[in-house]
Amino acid sequence: xxxxxxxxxxxxxxxxxxxxxxxxxxxxxxxxxxxxxxxxxxxxxxxxxxxxxxxxxxxxxxxxxxxxxxxxxxxxxxxxxxxxxxxxxxxxxxxxxxxxxxxxxxxxxxxxxxxxxxxxxxxxxxxxxxxxxxxxxxxxxxxxxxxxxxxxxxxxxxxxxxxxxxxxxxxxxxxxxxxxxxxxxxx
Amino acid sequence: xxxxxxxxxxxxxxxxxxxxxxxxxxxxxxxxxxxxxxxxxxxxxxxxxxxxxxxxxxxxxxxxxxxxxxxxxxxxxxxxxxxxxxxxxxxxxxxxxxxxxx
Numbered sequence: 114x115x116x117x118x119x120x121x122x123x124x125x126x127x128x129x130x131x132x133x134x135x136x137x138x139x140x141x142x143x144x145x146x147x148x149x150x151x152x153x154x155x156x157x158x159x160x161x162x163x164x165x166x167x168x169x170x171x172x173x174x175x176x177x178x179x180x181x182x183x184x185x186x187x188x189x190x191x192x193x194x195x196x197x198x199x200x201x202x203x204x205x206x207x208x209x210x211x212x213x214x215x216x217x218x219x220x221x222x223x224x225x226x227x228x229x230x231x232x233x234x235x236x237x238x239x240x241x242x243x244x245x246x247x248x249x250x251x252x253x254x255x256x257x258x259x260x261x262x263x264x265x266x267x268x269x270x271x272x273x274x275x276x277x278x279x280x281x282x283x284x285x286x287x288x289x290x291x292x293x294x295x296x297x298x299x300x
Numbered sequence: 301x302x303x304x305x306x307x308x309x310x311x312x313x314x315x316x317x318x319x320x321x322x323x324x325x326x327x328x329x330x331x332x333x334x335x336x337x338x339x340x341x342x343x344x345x346x347x348x349x350x351x352x353x354x355x356x357x358x359x360x361x362x363x364x365x366x367x368x369x370x371x372x373x374x375x376x377x378x379x380x381x382x383x384x385x386x387x388x389x390x391x392x393x394x395x396x397x398x399x400x401x402x
Contacts, residue, residue, distance in 0.1 A: 135304045139312045146316050146339055150323035155331050162335050165316070169342050172309065176353045181361050181368075185345075188368050193338065193375045200379045201331055204386045215326045216395050222325025229321055233314045237307070244306045244354065251353060256361075263362050274362050281369045288373030295380030298387075 135175060141168035153214055155201045159194060166190045177251040180260050309350035316343035330385075330392045334378050341371040 145165030152158045166189045173182035216222075266272035294300060316339055323336025345364040352360025386392055 131304050132302075135308065139308070142312060143315050143319070146319040149335055149339060150319055150327060150332070152332075155329055158332050158335055162338065165339065166342065169316075169346055172312070172346060173349055175304075176309065176349050178349045178352070178361050178364075181345075181349055181364050184365055184368055188372055189338075189342075193372055196375060196379060197331065197335060200383060203383060204331070204392055212393070213328060216328040216393070219326040223322065225325060226318055226322040230318045233318065237311065237314070241307060244310075251356065251358075256358075259358050260362060260365070263358055264365075273359075274366075277366060281366055284373050285369065288376050292376045292380040295377065295384045 131175070135172070138168045138171040138175070141165070142172065151214070155205055156198065159197050159201060162197075163190050163194050166194065177253045178256065179253055180257045306350050306354040309346060313343045313346040313350065316340075316346065328393050328395060330382055330394055330397075331379075333394065334375065334382070337378075338371060338375065341367060 142165050145161045145168060148161035149158045149165065152161065166185060170182045170185040170190070173179075173185060263272045264274050264278050266275050320336045320339035320343060323339065324333050327333055327336065345367050348360040348364040348367065350360075352358060352364075382392070385397070389396070391397075
């Protein structure tokens with residue numbers, strides 16, 4: 114790292130064409146979401162979800178979060194979606210592509226989702242004044258180092274999220290055990 | 301053109317969240333229900349990272365990493381349960397998973 118630069122200093126590089134990229138990525142994400150919930154074929158839904166995940170990773174990059182974007186692509190699009198595709202190919206019967214798409218209670222579900230949407234719209238309309246008009250820039254060259262400091266600690270002391278990191282490791286161990294035991298034929 | 305603020309990201313996250321809720325509540329195929337849950341978790345992550353930028357610190361991003369880790373664990377276990385259920389009942393319709401119905 115350049116010795117004349119401290120990690121907190123922000124180089125003022127103007128981002129170009131921000132509204133264009135934001136609307137493109139946001140439109141891709143929402144279109145992918147609509148395709149996920151409306152496709153009859155489960156593989157089509159999975160591919161649409163991959164498009165959504167990549168678009169959301171692009172939105173993270175616009176929000177000056179390159180590490181979270183990398184984690185999103187590697188873990189979500191590269192791990193979880195591959196797992197989903199494997200399971201779809203394991204359980205998908207041919208006739209499920211010709212079945213009805215929506216379950217018996219779909220009016221109730223749609224009504225509840227519309228109530229949720231109304232709640233969001235009212236919250237946004239009432240609370241629009243709470244958010245500032247301009248966004249400050251975070252330093253992105255030291256993003257990974259700063260996240261590592263928060264997760265692992267620095268100088269021998271624990272960071273704010275070190276304990277949570279250890280518990281997350283335990284959670285992953287429990288998930289591995291659970292997934293293995295769930296799929297055994299005889300427990 | 302109006303500059304892109306935190307509010308725009310929150311609107312996108314709310315739209316993804318509502319789409320995920322519609323998917324969870326209305327689809328018949330259990331795998332698509334699980335995928336809609338992943339959509340909901342992504343909307344929450346987008347919210348967290350947008351607020352992290354608004355406040356200027358990294359707490360939101362670290363929380364988003366933990367949410368991603370949790371989503372991975374939950375997807376693995378959920379799909380394991382789905383496979384075990386499919387092995388027993390040979391169906392992936394939520395309409396036919398009704399042992400608890402009265």
